[in-house]
Amino acid sequence: MNLSHGRCSAGLPLLALLLCGFGAPVRHTLNNPVIVTAAPRYDAVAGLRGGERFPQGAQLLLVKDGTAAPLVEGFAATADASVSFNAGRVLFAGKKAASDPWAIWELTLGDSSVRKLIAGATDVVRPMYLPGERLVYARLSPDGFRMEAAGLDGKNVLPLSYTPGSALPDDVLADGRILFESGFPLGSGKTPEMFLVYSDGSGLESYRCDHGTARWGGRQMASGDVVFTHGASLARFTSPLAHEVRVAAPQAEYAGGIAESESGEWLVSARTSTAANYALEIWKPGTQELRRMYARPGEDLVEPEFLASRQRPNKHPSALHEWGYANLLALDARVSREGGLMAAPAAVRVQALDAAGHSTELGTAPVEADGSFFVRTPADRPIRFALLDAHGTVLRQEHGWFWARRGEQRICVGCHTGPERASENRVPEVLLRSTDPANLTGAGTAPNVEGH
Numbered sequence: 001m002n003l004s005h006g007r008c009s010a011g012l013p014l015l016a017l018l019l020c021g022f023g024a025p026v027r028h029t030l031n032n033p034v035i036v037t038a039a040p041r042y043d044a045v046a047g048l049r050g051g052e053r054f055p056q057g058a059q060l061l062l063v064k065d066g067t068a069a070p071l072v073e074g075f076a077a078t079a080d081a082s083v084s085f086n087a088g089r090v091l092f093a094g095k096k097a098a099s100d101p102w103a104i105w106e107l108t109l110g111d112s113s114v115r116k117l118i119a120g121a122t123d124v125v126r127p128m129y130l131p132g133e134r135l136v137y138a139r140l141s142p143d144g145f146r147m148e149a150a151g152l153d154g155k156n157v158l159p160l161s162y163t164p165g166s167a168l169p170d171d172v173l174a175d176g177r178i179l180f181e182s183g184f185p186l187g188s189g190k191t192p193e194m195f196l197v198y199s200d201g202s203g204l205e206s207y208r209c210d211h212g213t214a215r216w217g218g219r220q221m222a223s224g225d226v227v228f229t230h231g232a233s234l235a236r237f238t239s240p241l242a243h244e245v246r247v248a249a250p251q252a253e254y255a256g257g258i259a260e261s262e263s264g265e266w267l268v269s270a271r272t273s274t275a276a277n278y279a280l281e282i283w284k285p286g287t288q289e290l291r292r293m294y295a296r297p298g299e300d301l302v303e304p305e306f307l308a309s310r311q312r313p314n315k316h317p318s319a320l321h322e323w324g325y326a327n328l329l330a331l332d333a334r335v336s337r338e339g340g341l342m343a344a345p346a347a348v349r350v351q352a353l354d355a356a357g358h359s360t361e362l363g364t365a366p367v368e369a370d371g372s373f374f375v376r377t378p379a380d381r382p383i384r385f386a387l388l389d390a391h392g393t394v395l396r397q398e399h400g401w402f403w404a405r406r407g408e409q410r411i412c413v414g415c416h417t418g419p420e421r422a423s424e425n426r427v428p429e430v431l432l433r434s435t436d437p438a439n440l441t442g443a444g445t446a447p448n449v450e451g452h
Helices: 014-019 429-433
Strands: 034-039 059-064 067-070 077-083 089-095 103-108 113-118 124-130 134-141 144-151 167-172 178-184 191-197 216-220 226-229 234-237 245-247 266-271 279-283 290-294 300-306 325-330 347-353 359-366 373-378 383-388 394-397 409-412
Touching (some): 034 290, 077 300, 103 124, 113 134, 124 144, 134 167, 144 167, 191 216, 266 300, 373 429
Parallel strands (some): 059 077, 077 124
Antiparallel strands (some): 034 059, 077 089, 089 103, 103 113, 134 144, 167 178, 178 191, 216 226, 226 234, 234 245, 347 359, 383 394
């Protein structure tokens, strides 16, 4: 039944029954075919627990002119379609046999050939095309899904995430960054949240700092905004604002992963309640009606993808080095969206997780009067900061974890400041004192690198 219809009463004439939607359903179409995952049951956030999003299996369908057919044959299960930039190929997760782990495959539409790209002893899911004939995906590890990138030949595998807990890609943005979802606080929390990282694993950051409400299933629209779901509502991140903005969509349960048509209409996966199945609905922003495109009794239809060419994202030029550590500069650790500190910070402490998941302290470094500090930290390991006063008391600390890549050099404004704040345009006092970072790698004195 169309979500905009009201309830029907028993005993009405046939005409009234048809108007209420109990006759042949009216289906609306869009210009391009759609690839969608059909599953008896879909758990949108199970992957963040390291679980199975399709516990009863799944099948990719090609929907065109109101009819659907399997996208590929000969698989026990298929899901997670990603269409190439020229619309000639499709990445997907698939199982040849029901007992197999998920692997990454590529379908060439011209000749219907299929080849396996990425596999292993555990599930590999959520593939997406990257520029330069590469892809990003998530591989199941003992503590959740970890993101990796690789060539389309399956070679040159590069880990992209380094914290405990799951990280699953949602989209590849126009600027080349990967939008992914994980638990907040990162590496320790369970509330779904969205983050950004470059295709070499560097530049990790929260998309926005107004954390608290679960949000997932983000996709970038033609406007550059990122639209996502809270489940019972939609919201968006837009460039001018440092917080999310509500999307005035019709009341429904939304699965996320919205596809935008060339005409600006949104193809959404929605349902009337948590007890119903997700169907494909068309929504024109600014209206209050969902128009049914396609539904299947007893199955959720999720993760729609238009089978159409699209803009190729920018290719990120990596500036990493094989140094084994990262240099991190804070311009003013006193600045925070959480408000002022009770006392001036005198030192910063760095903690890291070891291979067994135990937290270890790597040492402290001074914080200058202007709030700046410059430290060298371990690379490719979970780390976090704590600010201390002159007596060693913690003034503010991170409750989650983050990482820095090998040879990464990062500058941050302050302590969880958000993108709306900036420090004064002056040379940080820590660099006036010394251009050598304090060594907090936990491995003795690191070799100095000329110019850093």
